[in-house]
Amino acid sequence: MMPLIIPNISVDCVVFGFDANTKSLNVLLIKRYLESKENNKPLVDDYVLTGYHTFENETIDETAARVLKELTGLDNVYKKQFKVFGDPNRLMNEKDVIWAKNENFNQRTITIAYYFLLKTQEVTLENNQHNPQWFPVNDLPELGFDHKDIINEAYADLKEKALYKPIIFELLPDKFTFKELQNTYESILGNEIDNRNFRRKLLTKKYIIELDEKQVGVSKRPSQLFMFSKDVYQKIYKETFLIHI
Amino acid sequence: MMPLIIPNISVDCVVFGFDANTKSLNVLLIKRYLESKENNKPLVDDYVLTGYHTFENETIDETAARVLKELTGLDNVYKKQFKVFGDPNRLMNEKDVIWAKNENFNQRTITIAYYFLLKTQEVTLENNQHNPQWFPVNDLPELGFDHKDIINEAYADLKEKALYKPIIFELLPDKFTFKELQNTYESILGNEIDNRNFRRKLLTKKYIIELDEKQVGVSKRPSQLFMFSKDVYQKIYKETFLIHI
DNA sequence: ACAAAAGTGTTCGAGTTACACCCATGT
DNA sequence: ACATGGGTGTAACTCGAACACTTTTGT
Numbered sequence: 001m002m003p004l005i006i007p008n009i010s011v012d013c014v015v016f017g018f019d020a021n022t023k024s025l026n027v028l029l030i031k032r033y034l035e036s037k038e039n040n041k042p043l044v045d046d047y048v049l050t051g052y053h054t055f056e057n058e059t060i061d062e063t064a065a066r067v068l069k070e071l072t073g074l075d076n077v078y079k080k081q082f083k084v085f086g087d088p089n090r091l092m093n094e095k096d097v098i099w100a101k102n103e104n105f106n107q108r109t110i111t112i113a114y115y116f117l118l119k120t121q122e123v124t125l126e127n128n129q130h131n132p133q134w135f136p137v138n139d140l141p142e143l144g145f146d147h148k149d150i151i152n153e154a155y156a157d158l159k160e161k162a163l164y165k166p167i168i169f170e171l172l173p174d175k176f177t178f179k180e181l182q183n184t185y186e187s188i189l190g191n192e193i194d195n196r197n198f199r200r201k202l203l204t205k206k207y208i209i210e211l212d213e214k215q216v217g218v219s220k221r222p223s224q225l226f227m228f229s230k231d232v233y234q235k236i237y238k239e240t241f242l243i244h245i
Numbered sequence: 246m247m248p249l250i251i252p253n254i255s256v257d258c259v260v261f262g263f264d265a266n267t268k269s270l271n272v273l274l275i276k277r278y279l280e281s282k283e284n285n286k287p288l289v290d291d292y293v294l295t296g297y298h299t300f301e302n303e304t305i306d307e308t309a310a311r312v313l314k315e316l317t318g319l320d321n322v323y324k325k326q327f328k329v330f331g332d333p334n335r336l337m338n339e340k341d342v343i344w345a346k347n348e349n350f351n352q353r354t355i356t357i358a359y360y361f362l363l364k365t366q367e368v369t370l371e372n373n374q375h376n377p378q379w380f381p382v383n384d385l386p387e388l389g390f391d392h393k394d395i396i397n398e399a400y401a402d403l404k405e406k407a408l409y410k411p412i413i414f415e416l417l418p419d420k421f422t423f424k425e426l427q428n429t430y431e432s433i434l435g436n437e438i439d440n441r442n443f444r445r446k447l448l449t450k451k452y453i454i455e456l457d458e459k460q461v462g463v464s465k466r467p468s469q470l471f472m473f474s475k476d477v478y479q480k481i482y483k484e485t486f487l488i489h490i
Numbered sequence: 491a492c493a494a495a496a497g498t499g500t501t502c503g504a505g506t507t508a509c510a511c512c513c514a515t516g517t
Numbered sequence: 518a519c520a521t522g523g524g525t526g527t528a529a530c531t532c533g534a535a536c537a538c539t540t541t542t543g544t
Contacts, residue, residue, distance in 0.1 A: 006253065006353070008251065008253070008254070009254065009331075009355060054331065054355075056333070056353060057333055058333065059331055059333065060331035081328065081329060083326065084305055084326060084329055084357050086254075086299065086304055086357070088301065088302055088304065108251070110254060110299075110357075112329050112355075162488075163488055163489055164409065164488075165490060166490045168490075177523090178523090179523080185488065194507080195523095195524085196509085196510095196525070196526085197506070197507065197508085199524080200505095201488070201505085204505095205490070218515095218516085218522095219516065219517075219521090220514095220515065220517090220521050220522055221513085221514050221515040221516070221521075221523055221524090222514095222515075222516090222523090223523055223524085224524090242408070242489075242533085243407075243408055243409075243430065243446070244408055244409040244487075244489065245408075245409060245410060245413075245450070422496090423496090423497090424495085424496080439535075439536085440496095441497085441499080441535095441536085441537095442534065442535085444497080444498085445498095445533095463543085464494090464542095464543060464544075465493080465494050465496085465541095465542065465543060465544090466494075466495055466497090466542040466543070467496090467541095467542070468495080468496055468497085469496085487506090
C-alpha cells in the first residue's frame with residue numbers, strides 16, 4: 001500500500017555523473033512529453049529532473065534517497081541538499097500549465113533540491129522505466145519547470161564546494177589515476193591546471209594513497225593508481241583557520 | 246485582510262547579532278510559555294526562534310524577510326537560507342506536543358531555516374511585542390522544538406562561510422577598527438589570531454579601505470577606522486582556483 | 491607622567507608559480 | 518624503433534607563522 005504523499009512538498013534531484021571517458025560532467029534527465037489529443041502534435045516536449053513528493057512518514061533526506069534509488073537503483077550516493085525553490089510562480093510557464101492540467105498537481109508546490117555525485121558508468125540506462133539520459137552540464141536541452149535554474153544553482157554550489165571539500169572523489173572510481181583526478185577538477189572548474197604543480201600539491205596529502213597497482217588494459221604506458229581515504233581525511237582534518245577572503 | 250497561509254510550510258529565523266562591547270555572537274530568541282489552567286504551574290517555559298508560515302502568494306525569501314521585519318523592524322539584512330528541517334517527528338517532544346495541542350498547528354510542518362547577520366545594537370528590544378532577548382550562541386537557554394539543532398547548524402554554516410566569504414562585515418558597523426574586525430573573527434571562529442599577521446594580511450585587501458577618520462569619544466588612544474567596499478570586492482573577485490582540500 | 495591600547499618588522503620555512511624535458515611502456 | 522602519454526626538478530617568489538617592543542593618545 002502506497003504511503004500518503006504531501007501534495008505541496010517535493011524533492012527534485014540533480015544527478016551529476018562524471019564520465020571519465022569523455023571527461024564530461026553530466027546531468028541525468030528524463031523526457032517530458034505530451035501530445036494533443038486532437039492532432040497528435042506535441043504540446044510539451046522537453047526534459048526535466050526527477051523528483052517526487054515527500055511521504056507523510058519520511059524525512060526529506062529519505063525522500064531524496066528514495067527518488068535516486070528508483071531512478072538509478074543506487075544507494076549510499078553522496079547527496080547534498082542545497083536549496084529550496086518556492087516561488088509561487090515557479091510552475092507557471094506556458095508548458096508547465098498545460099502539463100499541470102494534464103497531471104493534475106498542485107502548482108504551489110515547493111521543492112527541496114538535492115544534488116548527487118556519482119560516475120556515469122554506475123547507472124544502467126537500458127531497461128530503465130524512466131528512460132533517463134545523460135547531458136553535459138554545459139550543453140543542456142530545453143528544460144521544463146524551473147529546472148534549468150535548479151541545475152545551475154546545483155552546479156554553482158558544486159564548483160564552490162569542490163575547492164575546499166574532498167567531494168571530487170565521489171565522481172571518481174575507487175582507484176583512479178592522477179590524470180583522471182586532474183581531468184575531473186578541470187571539467188568542474190572549467191580551467192586548466194599545470195600537471196606538475198597539481199601532482200606535487202596533492203601528493204603531499206596523506207589521504208591520497210598510492211596503491212601497489214597500475215592501470216591494466218591500456219594501450220600505452222599504464223599509470224599509477226591512487227585511492228582516497230575518507231578515514232585519514234577525517235582524522236587529519238582540523239578546520240584550517242586560514243581566512244581566504 | 247490576512248493572506249492565506251500554507252499550513253505545513255514555515256520559515257524559522259536564526260538572528261545572529263554581534264555585540265561589539267561584549268565581543269559576543271548572540272542569537273535572538275523569544276519566550277515560549279504556557280501554564281496549566283488548573284494549578285497555574287508552567288507546562289512549557291523555554292525559548293524558541295521566531296518563525297511563521299509562508300503565505301500562498303509569497304516566495305520563501307519573502308517569508309523570511311517578513312518574519313525578520315516583524316521581529317526587528319529591519320529590512321535589507323544579510324540572510325542565508327541554509328537548511329530544511331523536515332523530520333516527521335521534529336515537533337514531537339513532550340513539551341512540543343503540549344504546545345501544539347494548545348496552538349492547534351500541524352505537526353508535520355517542514356521548516357526552511359534562515360540565518361540573518363546584524364549588529365545587536367540595531368535592534369530595539371524595548372516595547373517589542375515579541376519581547377525577544379539576546380543569548381550568546383555558546384550559552385543558550387533551554388530551547389523548544391528542534392531549535393537547538395537549527396541554531397547549531399546555522400552556526401556551523403556561518404563559521405565555514407566566514408572563512409572564505411566577506412560576511413563578517415555584516416556583523417560590524419559600517420566604520421570599524423581592525424581590533425573590532427579581529428574580535429569578530431575570534432568570536433566566530435573560537436580561536437585567537439596574532440594581531441600583527443592579521444593586520445598585515447587584511448591590509449593587503451583592496452576592498453578594506455582606510456578612512457580619513459579615527460574613533461571619537463574613547464578614553465585611550467583612538468584607533469583608525471576602516472570600511473568594507475562591497476563594490477571593490479565584487480570587482481576584484483575572481484574565483485581563486487586554489488584547491489584547499 | 492603614566493596607563494592603556496594602537497601600531498609596527500624581521501626571520502624562517504612552507505607553499506605557489508612558471509616552465510620543458512626524460513622515461514617507461516605497449517605496439 | 519617509435520609513438521604516446523606518464524612522470525619529474527628547479528628557481529624565484531609569495532605567503533604564513535612565530536615572535537616583542539615602540540608609539541600615540543587621553544587622563
